[in-house]
Amino acid sequence: MSRDVAQDGITAARHLKLAGKSQSRTRRPTLEEIDRLLMYFIETHTRDKRSLPMHIVMTFAMFSSRRQEEITRITWEDFHEADMTQLVRDMKHPGQKKGNDVRCETPPEALRAMQLQPHRKGKIFPYNSDTVSRRFTFACKFLDIDDLHFHDLRHEAVSRLFEMGRTIPQAAAVSGHRSWQSLQRYTHLRKTGDKYDDWVGWKRLENRKSM
Numbered sequence: 001m002s003r004d005v006a007q008d009g010i011t012a013a014r015h016l017k018l019a020g021k022s023q024s025r026t027r028r029p030t031l032e033e034i035d036r037l038l039m040y041f042i043e044t045h046t047r048d049k050r051s052l053p054m055h056i057v058m059t060f061a062m063f064s065s066r067r068q069e070e071i072t073r074i075t076w077e078d079f080h081e082a083d084m085t086q087l088v089r090d091m092k093h094p095g096q097k098k099g100n101d102v103r104c105e106t107p108p109e110a111l112r113a114m115q116l117q118p119h120r121k122g123k124i125f126p127y128n129s130d131t132v133s134r135r136f137t138f139a140c141k142f143l144d145i146d147d148l149h150f151h152d153l154r155h156e157a158v159s160r161l162f163e164m165g166r167t168i169p170q171a172a173a174v175s176g177h178r179s180w181q182s183l184q185r186y187t188h189l190r191k192t193g194d195k196y197d198d199w200v201g202w203k204r205l206e207n208r209k210s211m
Helices: 003-015 031-047 054-064 108-114 129-140 153-165 168-175 180-186 203-211
Strands: 087-088 103-104
Touching: 031 054, 031 129, 031 203, 054 108, 054 129, 054 153, 054 203, 103 168, 153 168, 153 180, 168 180
Parallel strands: none
Antiparallel strands: 087 103
């Protein structure tokens, strides 16, 4: 099929409202929603210590900006404490599905969440990414939290960086975006500080580890 024919088909589909540009999600969890999810996951894990520690996975996601698939691939060997970076393997990229390994900055809060995990060789979060998604979706439904996806935690992490006054290059160093244009939608966010200052969730998480 020629490029012109393909383009004509796309144009026609858009005219008939069969296709169009995808809308960027802007959903972010509130602090109240985060706290409710955190307590639900802590209580679930307390009842069954063999269950997936979603309270830690969720916390790492909302500070690191890592996608669920990326989280379940990171190893302790991928993390360099000297420069606070981690190697994110096979990062999602439209033109490169495999081998797109990117070294990203690890925010101190993400490291704090990592340290709640047993420190050993191999994967930091040795879980199935689909299970992570299912558990999060089920918890939101159970708690009546509407229209919140696990991927929205990535949006939360990047938005927080801008609210803390980070520049586009500084945010990209954490998120791994190759194109700064992808981060343009965050630039309307004004510096308002860190809403996770004095977050009570840390006490709940770290008390849980000491039990």
